[in-house]
Amino acid sequence: MSHPSPEPSPTPPEWPHCGHGTTPEDPVGCRGIHVPGHSACLAHLGDADRDAYLAGLTPGADIDHRGTSFTAPLLDALLGALRDPTTGHPRLGSVRFESATFHGHAVFESATFEGTARFESATFQGRAVFESATFEGLAWFESATFEGDAWFGSATVQGHARFDSATFEGTASFGSATFQGHARFDSAIFERDVWFRSAIFQGHARFGSAIFQRTAVFKSATFRGYAEFESATFQGVAVFELAIFQRTAEFKWAIFQDTTEFESATFERDARFEQAVFEQSVSLGPLVCAGRVKLSGAVFGGPVTLSFAALRLECRRTRWSSTAELRLRYATVDFAHAVFEYPLTIAAEPSPFLLPEGQPVAEQAVADAPDAPDAPDAPDATVRIASLRGVDAAHLVLADVDLSGCLFTGTVHLDQLRLEGLCSFDKVPLNTLRWHPVRFTQRRTLAEEHHWRASRPGAVRGWNVAVFDAGRVGPAQLAPVYRALRKAFEDGKDEPGAADFYYGEMEMRRHDRTGTSPAERGLLNGYWMLSGYGLRASRALGWLAAAMLITIMLLMGFGLSKDSPKQEATGTVPPGGGKVSFEIDKADLQNPTGDRFTGERFEKALNVTLNSVVFRSSGQDLTTVGTYIEMASRVTEPVLLGLAVLAVRNRVKR
Numbered sequence: 001m002s003h004p005s006p007e008p009s010p011t012p013p014e015w016p017h018c019g020h021g022t023t024p025e026d027p028v029g030c031r032g033i034h035v036p037g038h039s040a041c042l043a044h045l046g047d048a049d050r051d052a053y054l055a056g057l058t059p060g061a062d063i064d065h066r067g068t069s070f071t072a073p074l075l076d077a078l079l080g081a082l083r084d085p086t087t088g089h090p091r092l093g094s095v096r097f098e099s100a101t102f103h104g105h106a107v108f109e110s111a112t113f114e115g116t117a118r119f120e121s122a123t124f125q126g127r128a129v130f131e132s133a134t135f136e137g138l139a140w141f142e143s144a145t146f147e148g149d150a151w152f153g154s155a156t157v158q159g160h161a162r163f164d165s166a167t168f169e170g171t172a173s174f175g176s177a178t179f180q181g182h183a184r185f186d187s188a189i190f191e192r193d194v195w196f197r198s199a200i201f202q203g204h205a206r207f208g209s210a211i212f213q214r215t216a217v218f219k220s221a222t223f224r225g226y227a228e229f230e231s232a233t234f235q236g237v238a239v240f241e242l243a244i245f246q247r248t249a250e251f252k253w254a255i256f257q258d259t260t261e262f263e264s265a266t267f268e269r270d271a272r273f274e275q276a277v278f279e280q281s282v283s284l285g286p287l288v289c290a291g292r293v294k295l296s297g298a299v300f301g302g303p304v305t306l307s308f309a310a311l312r313l314e315c316r317r318t319r320w321s322s323t324a325e326l327r328l329r330y331a332t333v334d335f336a337h338a339v340f341e342y343p344l345t346i347a348a349e350p351s352p353f354l355l356p357e358g359q360p361v362a363e364q365a366v367a368d369a370p371d372a373p374d375a376p377d378a379p380d381a382t383v384r385i386a387s388l389r390g391v392d393a394a395h396l397v398l399a400d401v402d403l404s405g406c407l408f409t410g411t412v413h414l415d416q417l418r419l420e421g422l423c424s425f426d427k428v429p430l431n432t433l434r435w436h437p438v439r440f441t442q443r444r445t446l447a448e449e450h451h452w453r454a455s456r457p458g459a460v461r462g463w464n465v466a467v468f469d470a471g472r473v474g475p476a477q478l479a480p481v482y483r484a485l486r487k488a489f490e491d492g493k494d495e496p497g498a499a500d501f502y503y504g505e506m507e508m509r510r511h512d513r514t515g516t517s518p519a520e521r522g523l524l525n526g527y528w529m530l531s532g533y534g535l536r537a538s539r540a541l542g543w544l545a546a547a548m549l550i551t552i553m554l555l556m557g558f559g560l561s562k563d564s565p566k567q568e569a570t571g572t573v574p575p576g577g578g579k580v581s582f583e584i585d586k587a588d589l590q591n592p593t594g595d596r597f598t599g600e601r602f603e604k605a606l607n608v609t610l611n612s613v614v615f616r617s618s619g620q621d622l623t624t625v626g627t628y629i630e631m632a633s634r635v636t637e638p639v640l641l642g643l644a645v646l647a648v649r650n651r652v653k654r
Helices: 046-053 072-083 365-369 447-454 473-489 495-511 518-529 535-561 599-613 626-650
Strands: 280-294 304-314 324-329 332-334 344-348 382-385 395-398 418-420 568-572 581-586
Touching: 046 072, 046 344, 280 365, 304 365, 418 473, 447 495, 473 495, 518 535, 518 626, 535 626, 599 626
Parallel strands: 280 304, 304 324, 304 332, 324 344, 332 382, 344 395, 395 418
Antiparallel strands: 568 581
16 A cells, blocks of 8 residues: 655755755755766756766666666666676666665666665665565665565575665565575564565574564574564564574564464574563464573463473463463473463373374474483473462363472462373482481472472482472471362372372471471371371381280280189078078289290280270280280270271272
């Protein structure tokens, strides 16, 4: 769409200008620079003088036609005078067309600019054709206006190219163009489709604050230097399919108002989308990033599908306003303080991503990264969650991810977290030795517990202190986390899994000196020591066996009488004869003497002990001490047996 020409500026240019056609509304008149040796510009020069000037030009000559108005025939005549007879194409030295106006088609096809080519503030009212042109020096098109189509396909710019603040009102085509120096399009406006398909940017490519009002195609483009799209606005479809970014790619504060495509794009360094805004549905990927994909602070307004094979994904304070699915490979994910109100799934992809044609996405860039955790042909590219702090987990689903290093403290509604597939947690250290053997019962633990235990004085080796950003977290903060995860496992009908987190919760309560009273800590210490909080059957059975053995030894030593007492009858005959009554009683039990540890006494003691375990009386004759021993065993041993049964049940129930 053409825009009306702006009102002429009343300020004369800095160069000696023609001044032809002055009016009261335009006292400056023609702003074309004087042709050397004349007082008029090329457009208003007499025919004879113009012919003489053009005849004096040779291929490779420097020309200066700032502010000049060119018709198509006049430009053709100028370029014809500079045509190289060996190639048949124009060959120019340093050229200056600042503020020039090209009224017809400006055809510089296959032209060679051996020096600096300056087109700042030039206006191309027709088609601007620079296809296959070669700029051996700088190419400056700052503030230029292309009212027609601009064709730079297959052009080569060996120096820096500057299109800052340029306006492309028609289609802009830079397909297969090569920018060997820096290419700057800062604040450029593309009102129609723009094509950079298969373009090569060997230096920095800058599109800061550029506005793409229609489709922007960077398919198969190669960015060998930094690619900067900071604050760029993509009002139409943005296509970066098969693009290669060999250095860091910056999309910070960019706005994507329509569909965004990065299918099969490769980032050999970081891909930075901090504070970017995606207003519509987004399908990023499958793409490969050998560095970090940074989405911190980004806003997703529509449904999102992210498919990344990347070393790290940072989504701190990212806002998701619709459903989202993140399918990842190799990545370590930092999701701290992310905000979402709809279901969001983070899942590990077991196999390489497939293209629509069925071909797997090449992941060689990840394999060549110096800190890649796994080889790309490994059967399982592990996805690790680094942090969920500050997240409302009510709508979060994690599938087949590694949570061994995940920070959970501060997560809201953690009890509603859904874990699908194989989600692994960290383990306690294996058997270790410091001054004495230390054995830890294997269970699932949190990274923060590792950090807390490793930072305690006298901690045994094996606890992992190298936890990213763990902070000062202690038992008081960890107990609620374990409790919430326990409930999440219980709601998922995984009782054995919930048992590990119940154990962790009780451990934190036992070590908590701020929220747990001394009496409660003492009770928990006993509970832990006797049965591992009702979860360690071996510990309870061990204590039961020890208690039974002690009971047997005490009964053999002190509880069983010396001999079985015999019954005696005593009678009283009333005076004068008559009825006789008998009172039968046992003789007093005698404490054992001599050899107390005999087979017979062991059998009796074992009988008493076994009956005590099941809370029954054995019917044996015991001494006073033995009676108290039996009473004690009838209280303690059934409790220990019950704890063992409880521990077994907690491990096998579903």
